[in-house]
Amino acid sequence: MTPSTLTQLFADAARQTGMQLSYDHEPTLWLRNEISAIRQAAQGGRVEQCGHLAPGQAAVVALWRPERAWCAWCASALMLTGDADRTCDRCQRVGAPGELIHPCVVDAGAALVLLGLCPGCSRAEVPR
Numbered sequence: 001m002t003p004s005t006l007t008q009l010f011a012d013a014a015r016q017t018g019m020q021l022s023y024d025h026e027p028t029l030w031l032r033n034e035i036s037a038i039r040q041a042a043q044g045g046r047v048e049q050c051g052h053l054a055p056g057q058a059a060v061v062a063l064w065r066p067e068r069a070w071c072a073w074c075a076s077a078l079m080l081t082g083d084a085d086r087t088c089d090r091c092q093r094v095g096a097p098g099e100l101i102h103p104c105v106v107d108a109g110a111a112l113v114l115l116g117l118c119p120g121c122s123r124a125e126v127p128r
């Protein structure tokens, strides 16, 4: 896959999931550990695929459901509601109703990783 189609795929996935795409993100140790755990699970055949993914196609993985990999289209069905939607993937804190979890998309090479962070963790992960 050429870089331009990959970039397009990421942009599409970000748009479909209403997420913010960060190209120059430098993951923290926590996020690098999460991503390498997903990689190891995928290499060990422990990550189920949605069925649309062609070999070599970039997959979308959500930190809150790391046991499955999705195509960009299926990823739009991954959005959560209620308490699960307000749960921070980093500190596992459930935000108060109305409190916004910051959705993020991270380019992890062969996969896009989706995660939701509470305001505190969001500042730690993506300093602005």
Ligand SMILES: [Zn+2]
Binding pocket: 050, 051, 052, 053, 070, 071, 072, 073, 074, 075
């Ligand atoms: Zn799919």
Ligand SMILES: [Zn+2]
Binding pocket: 088, 089, 090, 091, 092, 093, 117, 118, 119, 120, 121, 122
């Ligand atoms: Zn948090």
